[in-house]
Amino acid sequence: MNETGNSLVACSPLFPALVSFVDGNGDSQPYACLFDAVMSKTRHVTIQSNHRSDTAFSAMNSSGEKLISPTKSNSSGGSNNRGDKVYYRLLTFNAPYTSFYPIDSEDSSLSFIHSSRIPVPGLASDFLTHICSRERIHHSRAQLFTTSRARATSVYSSSLSAHERKIQALPDDPAYTLAPPVEPLRLVPGGCGTSRANPIVLYLDLDPSMDRTTAAHPINGLERAGRRFAKAVQKVVGVVVTGLTICFGTLQKVPKGME
Numbered sequence: 001m002n003e004t005g006n007s008l009v010a011c012s013p014l015f016p017a018l019v020s021f022v023d024g025n026g027d028s029q030p031y032a033c034l035f036d037a038v039m040s041k042t043r044h045v046t047i048q049s050n051h052r053s054d055t056a057f058s059a060m061n062s063s064g065e066k067l068i069s070p071t072k073s074n075s076s077g078g079s080n081n082r083g084d085k086v087y088y089r090l091l092t093f094n095a096p097y098t099s100f101y102p103i104d105s106e107d108s109s110l111s112f113i114h115s116s117r118i119p120v121p122g123l124a125s126d127f128l129t130h131i132c133s134r135e136r137i138h139h140s141r142a143q144l145f146t147t148s149r150a151r152a153t154s155v156y157s158s159s160l161s162a163h164e165r166k167i168q169a170l171p172d173d174p175a176y177t178l179a180p181p182v183e184p185l186r187l188v189p190g191g192c193g194t195s196r197a198n199p200i201v202l203y204l205d206l207d208p209s210m211d212r213t214t215a216a217h218p219i220n221g222l223e224r225a226g227r228r229f230a231k232a233v234q235k236v237v238g239v240v241v242t243g244l245t246i247c248f249g250t251l252q253k254v255p256k257g258m259e
Contacts, residue, residue: 084114084116085114086113086114086194086200087111088111089107089110089111089201089202090135091201091202092205100136104196110196111135113130123181124144124183124184125181131202137204137212138217138218138219141218141219142203143202144179144181144202145177146192146200147175179200205219206219
């Protein structure tokens with residue numbers, strides 16, 4: 001009995017009970033109490049919803065390939081899946097860019113993240129934003145590129161020398177394609193991003209010598225125009241050098257009859 005003269009009947013967890021109280025006229029006024037049943041149903045729906053969110057992108061894609069999805073982090077901030085590493089490389093228009101967290105002494109542009117840090121459904125833009133934040137580079141300076149297993153040869157292949165990797169700008173590299181920002185990043189087992197030899201690539205619109213303080217700011221119009229001019233000059237120089245090489249190679253050939 002409480003201070004107002006009301007008496008409560010406890011709810012059973014198995015059967016929805018009735019709670020009754022005595023009003024001012026001395027009459028018992030019952031009403032249904034479904035608190036336990038409602039709470040039990042709510043917990044069941046929440047568990048099902050979380051399970052669907054965690055496994056939604058572990059399904060097969062339209063091509064029948066199993067996709068690697070972002071995995072849920074545990075309470076300590078780590079990943080429940082130790083195989084969720086996504087390797088990436090930082091490149092500018094004419095040279096690699098040193099990562100803030102390099103993992104290879106011979107290739108300072110190479111690093112990795114855990115896909116568990118990326119919210120489901122793992123959009124390419126979310127990967128780009130997370131990597132840029134980690135590398136202290138403004139996202140307006142970056143584009144994310146991937147390659148397929150069918151396009152194995154790239155001008156940035158590890159089998160090439162450092163000089164050979166600098167010859168061609170990434171957007172002109174036929175082995176790579178720009179990842180659509182609003183679509184989930186396709187991470188297929190054994191494919192791009194799953195190994196050091198085949199990382200995804202962040203193409204950076206900045207100078208290779210630019211410090212992180214400057215790189216953390218958005219790119220301005222003047223800087224972008226200057227970079228485009230430098231790229232154009234680089235392409236012209238490349239064409240001229242190629243032409244001269246062909247010409248001199250032709251002149252060095254000994255005509256028949258003069259051997």
